[in-house]
Amino acid sequence: MSPFVTKVQQLSGQNLLACYQCGKCSAGCPVVSQMDILPNQIIRLAQLGLREDLLESKAIWVCASCMTCNVRCPKGINIAEVIEALRQIMLRRREDHVDVKELSDAERADVPPIALISSLRKFTS
Amino acid sequence: MKLAYYPGCTLKNHAKNFEDSALCAIEALGVEVDEIDRWNCCGTVFSLATDDLIHHLAPVRNLIRVKEAGADGMLTLCAMCFNTIKRSNERMKSSPEDLAVINDFMYREKLAYEGDVPVYHLLELLRDELTFEKVAAAVKRSLGDLKVASYYGCYLVRPAEIGIDDVENPTVLDDLMKALGADAVDFPLKTECCASYQTVDNPDIVADRTNQIVSSALGQGAEVMVVSCPLCAFNLDHRQRETARKYPEFKHIPVLYFTQLLAIAMGCTEESLKLDLHHVDPKPLLQGKGLI
Numbered sequence A: 001m002s003p004f005v006t007k008v009q010q011l012s013g014q015n016l017l018a019c020y021q022c023g024k025c026s027a028g029c030p031v032v033s034q035m036d037i038l039p040n041q042i043i044r045l046a047q048l049g050l051r052e053d054l055l056e057s058k059a060i061w062v063c064a065s066c067m068t069c070n071v072r073c074p075k076g077i078n079i080a081e082v083i084e085a086l087r088q089i090m091l092r093r094r095e096d097h098v099d100v101k102e103l104s105d106a107e108r109a110d111v112p113p114i115a116l117i118s119s120l121r122k123f124t125s
Numbered sequence B: 001m002k003l004a005y006y007p008g009c010t011l012k013n014h015a016k017n018f019e020d021s022a023l024c025a026i027e028a029l030g031v032e033v034d035e036i037d038r039w040n041c042c043g044t045v046f047s048l049a050t051d052d053l054i055h056h057l058a059p060v061r062n063l064i065r066v067k068e069a070g071a072d073g074m075l076t077l078c079a080m081c082f083n084t085i086k087r088s089n090e091r092m093k094s095s096p097e098d099l100a101v102i103n104d105f106m107y108r109e110k111l112a113y114e115g116d117v118p119v120y121h122l123l124e125l126l127r128d129e130l131t132f133e134k135v136a137a138a139v140k141r142s143l144g145d146l147k148v149a150s151y152y153g154c155y156l157v158r159p160a161e162i163g164i165d166d167v168e169n170p171t172v173l174d175d176l177m178k179a180l181g182a183d184a185v186d187f188p189l190k191t192e193c194c195a196s197y198q199t200v201d202n203p204d205i206v207a208d209r210t211n212q213i214v215s216s217a218l219g220q221g222a223e224v225m226v227v228s229c230p231l232c233a234f235n236l237d238h239r240q241r242e243t244a245r246k247y248p249e250f251k252h253i254p255v256l257y258f259t260q261l262l263a264i265a266m267g268c269t270e271e272s273l274k275l276d277l278h279h280v281d282p283k284p285l286l287q288g289k290g291l292i
């Protein structure tokens, strides 16, 4: 197993090989329309250790951590945790996805603290 | 049962309507709660990475404050706070090693945490402790024929281990609305995510979600939607502006916190409803129904 696959499994606490590609996670994902690779494909690419395809994907930043995939996976895989692991690998290299300085004053004032804090928790290191 | 109330950040500003209406309503129901002394932000999202222990400090610190207050448990209103704190609590209960690390890190706290503070959402208190029969008996102003679509979103019900109701088909909010005399309108997207924190850097995706969720509720005849999360409220109410820009056919609907309808039913004053904090003005509807 490549160090990358080991890392993803460790950070997510999931056994990637349990996935049998039924596609149920992608079928119920509410934001799938904006994803370049779908949740089931994320798991497949992770099984194969296709690091760059995963870390350069848009999908890992589109996921809203809604947990729908997790509660529906017939194999009990927590897909949201796998996606979090991928985001964490990027964030731990200081590759932030959101820069609060780029938001206008109006945008910052407009959104409630719960939105700003959760966005920064998910998208910055 | 004496519960310590954890408000969370947004209930002190953007969601003051959530807090004031809830506190007025539960007082009318005879429930006594004290706000936790020196509470801090819970972090809003539960840490999903196995090794990310640092983000459990904030929830655990709040649980220590509950112990210091000598309360029997923590009462939450915001669905995200509820989820984050309850999940951290479950992790502390199931992992003595993690708990020991956290306690070591916070060695200057007067109490060590032992995983022994139960975390409740207000809806559980109303359903399981007070019971909806008693809530119904306390109604001073019935909601009449108001058609209410209850939106559950994610964090009240997922994951199943901490959810307060059925993971695919929750009914707790609908049951409460019926107890208050309203017509509960079921709709297929009641547990579909509003895209949550994407609202900060990708409001476009929230517009898609809001369009679908609101249209689904309207399609079933809803006149108003109720929520239990300030982020859902922002996305489903305030983001209707962006939604209408992107989808010209989009029809608006007022979005309330469930506690605002509870407060109306319990005879609270309009002052406690803070109806000015909404984007889509709920007053014409509520006035039309004789509720304010």
Ligand code: SF4
Residues within 6 Å of the ligand: A018, A019, A020, A021, A022, A023, A024, A025, A026, A039, A040, A043, A072, A073, A074, A075, A076, A077, A079
């Ligand atoms: S639902 Fe589970 S088993 Fe099916 S494709 Fe997704 S991760 Fe794999």
Ligand code: SF4
Residues within 6 Å of the ligand: A025, A028, A029, A030, A031, A032, A039, A062, A063, A064, A065, A066, A067, A068, A069, A070, A079, A080, A083, B193
């Ligand atoms: S947790 Fe992420 S990947 Fe899973 S259904 Fe929700 S948005 Fe989609």
